[in-house]
Amino acid sequence: MHAFTVIRTYLRLGLLNFVQYRADFFLGVVNAAIQFAIQLLAISIVFNQTDSLKGWSRADLIVLVGVHAIVSGILGTVFSPSIGAFLESIRLGTFDFLLTKPVDAQLLASVQSVAPQSLTSLLAGIVIIVYGLQTGSGFPGFGSVVIFVGLLIAGLMMVYSFMMVLASLAFWFVKLDNIMNIFNTMFGNAGTWPITIFPGWLRVTLTFIIPIAFAVTIPAQALIGSLTLANALLTAALAVLFVAASRWFWLFAVKHYTGASA
Amino acid sequence: MSAESPDVTKPSPRALLDLYRGEMSVMLAWNLQYRGAVFLWVLGAVMQPLVLIVVWQAVADGRDTGMTAGEYAAYFMVSMIVSHMTFIWHMWEFEWRIRSGYFSPLLLRPVHPIHADVCQSLAYKLVGLAGIIPAAILMAVIFRADFGNASWQSVMAFLPALLLAMALRFIVEWCLALAAFWMTKVASLNQLFDAFFLFLGGQFAPISVMPDWIQTLSFVLPFRWSIYFPIQVALGNITGADLWIGFGMQIAWIALAVAVLQLMWKRAVANYSAVGA
Numbered sequence: 001m002h003a004f005t006v007i008r009t010y011l012r013l014g015l016l017n018f019v020q021y022r023a024d025f026f027l028g029v030v031n032a033a034i035q036f037a038i039q040l041l042a043i044s045i046v047f048n049q050t051d052s053l054k055g056w057s058r059a060d061l062i063v064l065v066g067v068h069a070i071v072s073g074i075l076g077t078v079f080s081p082s083i084g085a086f087l088e089s090i091r092l093g094t095f096d097f098l099l100t101k102p103v104d105a106q107l108l109a110s111v112q113s114v115a116p117q118s119l120t121s122l123l124a125g126i127v128i129i130v131y132g133l134q135t136g137s138g139f140p141g142f143g144s145v146v147i148f149v150g151l152l153i154a155g156l157m158m159v160y161s162f163m164m165v166l167a168s169l170a171f172w173f174v175k176l177d178n179i180m181n182i183f184n185t186m187f188g189n190a191g192t193w194p195i196t197i198f199p200g201w202l203r204v205t206l207t208f209i210i211p212i213a214f215a216v217t218i219p220a221q222a223l224i225g226s227l228t229l230a231n232a233l234l235t236a237a238l239a240v241l242f243v244a245a246s247r248w249f250w251l252f253a254v255k256h257y258t259g260a261s262a
Numbered sequence: 263m264s265a266e267s268p269d270v271t272k273p274s275p276r277a278l279l280d281l282y283r284g285e286m287s288v289m290l291a292w293n294l295q296y297r298g299a300v301f302l303w304v305l306g307a308v309m310q311p312l313v314l315i316v317v318w319q320a321v322a323d324g325r326d327t328g329m330t331a332g333e334y335a336a337y338f339m340v341s342m343i344v345s346h347m348t349f350i351w352h353m354w355e356f357e358w359r360i361r362s363g364y365f366s367p368l369l370l371r372p373v374h375p376i377h378a379d380v381c382q383s384l385a386y387k388l389v390g391l392a393g394i395i396p397a398a399i400l401m402a403v404i405f406r407a408d409f410g411n412a413s414w415q416s417v418m419a420f421l422p423a424l425l426l427a428m429a430l431r432f433i434v435e436w437c438l439a440l441a442a443f444w445m446t447k448v449a450s451l452n453q454l455f456d457a458f459f460l461f462l463g464g465q466f467a468p469i470s471v472m473p474d475w476i477q478t479l480s481f482v483l484p485f486r487w488s489i490y491f492p493i494q495v496a497l498g499n500i501t502g503a504d505l506w507i508g509f510g511m512q513i514a515w516i517a518l519a520v521a522v523l524q525l526m527w528k529r530a531v532a533n534y535s536a537v538g539a
Contacts, residue, residue, distance in 0.1 A: 023447075030450045038457045045467055046317065049327045054320050178302050185306040189313045197320045 006103050007111050011078070014114020028117030032069075032124050039065045039192055054197045055226075059136025061194070064220040066132055068191045069125030071156060071215050075187075076118030078111055079160050080180065083167045085113040087177050090170045096259050106250050110164070133223065140223055148222040151232060154239035155215030159187075161246035162211040168246075168253035191216050214238060273373055285378055289385035300386065304393035307349070308401075310465070311342040315405050318467065327471055332408025337468050339401045340493045345465060346394045347424060348431040348488050350383045353452050356442035360534070369531065376436060383432065411498030419505060420496035426512040431488040433519040440523075443530040458483070464490030484515040 018024070043065065047058045056064070086109040089095040098112070099105050133139050140148075163183060170176040195203065195213035203210065214235050221227040273281065293300055318334040321327060329337070359365045368375040401407070438455055442448050460466045461476060463485035469477055480486040491508045494500045500508060 027447055027450060031453060034450060034453050034457060038460065041461060042466055045461075045472055046321055048473060049471060050321045050325055053317070054323075173298075175299075178299055182302050182306050185309050189309045193313060193317055198316050202316070 003104065003107055006107065010108075010111045011114055015116055018114070018116040024117050025120070028120045032120045035121070036065070036069070036124060036128065039068075042192075054194070056194050056196075057136060059132050060220070060224045060226075062132030063129050063136065063223055064132075064194060064216065065192055066125045066127075066129030067152070067220040067223070068216050069121050069128060070152065071125075071159065071191070072187065073118050073120070073122030073125055074156060075159065075163075076121060077116060078114055079163060080118075080184075081113040081115040082110050083163055084177070084180060086110075087167055087170050087180070090257070091174055091177070093259055095257065099254075099257070105254065106164070106247070109167075110160070129223065137224055140225060144222055144225070147227070147232065148219050151219040151222055151227075151235055152215075154235050155211070155219055157239045158211040158235075158242045159215045161242040164246045165249050168250050171253040171256045187212055194220070211242065278373075278377070281373060281377060282381060285381035286385060289381045290389065293385045293389040297389065300389050301393055304346070304390050304397070307346050307390075307394065308342065308397045311338040311345075312401065314338050314466065315401070319405065329468065329471065330408060332406050333410065334468075335402065335405035335407035336409050336412075336497060337493060339398050339405075339407055340496050341465060341489065342401070343394060343398055344424065344427065344489055344492050344496075346390055347387055348428050349387075350379075350432055350435050352379055352383070353435050353439040353442070353448065353455070356439040357446070357448050360442050361446070365534065369534070374527075379436070380432065409497065412496065413498055416496055416498035416501075419501075420492060423492040423495040423508065423512070426509065426516065427488040427492045430484060430512055430516050430519065433516060433523055434484050434488075437519060437523050437526055440526045440530045443533055458485050459489060462486060463488065464493065468494075484519070487512045487515055 040062070043058060043061050046053060047061075051057070053061065086095070086098075089098060098108050101108060163180070166179050166183060167176070169179070190198075191212045195217040203213070218227065218231055218235050221231065315335050315338045318327075318329075318338070319331040322329060322331045322334055359368070365375075368378070371378075402409075435455070438451065441451060445451070461472070462480040462483055464480070469480055469486060469490050472480075480490070487508065491500065491512070495505065495508065
């Protein structure tokens with residue numbers, strides 16, 4: 001498909017760009033290491049006081065932190081830098097150039113900029129998950145891993161759609177660069193804890209954390225063996241709904257783009 | 263030149279007061295204009311204490327950690343206010359200031375650039391309080407905060423503790439910001455510093471529930487005195503001699519940080535070569 005060729009080309013260009021700045025890779029490794037030290041220290045402080053956080057053991061939480069690292073690694077590699085560039089192009093008016101290209105504008109806005117140093121977070125996430133499973137309930141079967149990957153993709157699509165809806169607001173508000181900071185703060189704070197510890201009314205109030213829950217908590221449950229069939233089906237259904245809604249909102253929002261000079 | 267010509271490198275207290283008045287009114291107007299952006303930052307500042315209340319109330323549920331669920335809510339609510347009032351972002355901005363050459367015009371001004379930064383951060387904090395205070399009240403009501411030992415005396419003691427904490431964190435982080443004169447990428451350093459505030463400052467959990475080694479280490483470092491100390495003073499958990507020890511530690515750290523700042527500033531400016539120069 002043509003769209004896949006476009007995505008592949010952009011990813012390859014990003015990688016080539018990145019190879020020129022190798023020092024950034026080592027800084028990425030250092031940043032990721034600090035991040036995980038913080039998260040593991042936080043878990044160990046909490047489990048100094050208790051041995052179960054609403055049914056989640058220490059090993060379960062380590063798996064969750066690993067899943068969070070994978071999700072934030074993928075977001076940080078493609079979606080966050082691309083959406084950042086998209087927001088900037090709305091403000092500067094250079095989004096005109098993107099609109100005139102013969103490929104779908106949402107696709108280009110979502111993959112136009114790549115930051116491969118975030119892949120360190122993804123790799124570290126896999127290591128952390130393996131460590132967490134090893135100290136905990138042991139490794140899941142092949143079937144569970146397949147379900148995990150499927151749910152992870154569904155969760156990612158949900159978070160991506162949510163970010164896209166937030167970013168599309170820029171067509172009206174123009175200067176919206178720190179809305180992604182807010183999303184990152186929410187994702188960084190709420191995403192490293194199981195959503196099940198939040199009281200029900202809070203989950204509803206903070207709609208921000210709903211896609212976070214489905215992207216992190218549910219896939220983690222598939223690995224530690226506490227997933228219910230209802231949750232798995234709900235995740236798949238919501239992913240389709242989120243993607244459709246964000247596509248509709250994008251098409252609606254683009255009509256409101258006035259350009260910087262036009 | 264006449265003998266009366268003022269020495270612009272050492273402004274008189276009066277001139278400095280005028281400068282602060284002018285800068286403050288400009289910065290307040292600026293922050294009020296961008297109140298949408300300030301509101302979004304405040305929303306971000308609410309998130310961490312909110313999540314931590316949920317986590318620690320889940321830990322305290324049916325288990326003795328030395329603090330009740332209500333006390334955790336009160337702790338993180340005050341922690342949110344203290345973190346907002348002491349937070350500065352200049353160490354994230356310095357890298358850009360230096361790389362883009364924006365620092366050169368700041369250096370050409372006849373006053374030290376730190377004064378403008380003080381006003382900038384004070385104005386942001388004051389405007390942000392319009393969001394932080396309602397959020398704090400909501401948080402206290404929703405999570406049933408228990409202000410057991412707080413009294414009007416503890417609130418009175420909180421004010422100087424908070425002001426000293428603001429001064430301390432500002433000077434320490436401004437020193438850190440100066441590192442950008444020698445390093446081109448400072449994000450890792452800043453992230454590490456944030457982690458110190460999280461664990462050694464008491465933002466992640468009350469230091470009393472943390473492991474012993476953190477409790478000991480935090481006592482001699484500045485982080486505890488800019489976050490944990492004012493929180494516990496407000497909640498009435500630090501009184502008598504401990505209160506005076508805390509004020510003493512705050513003042514000692516401020517004095518040390520000012521000395522380091524002056525030393526670093528001299529070297530930094532000597533080391534600075536502007537982009538394009």
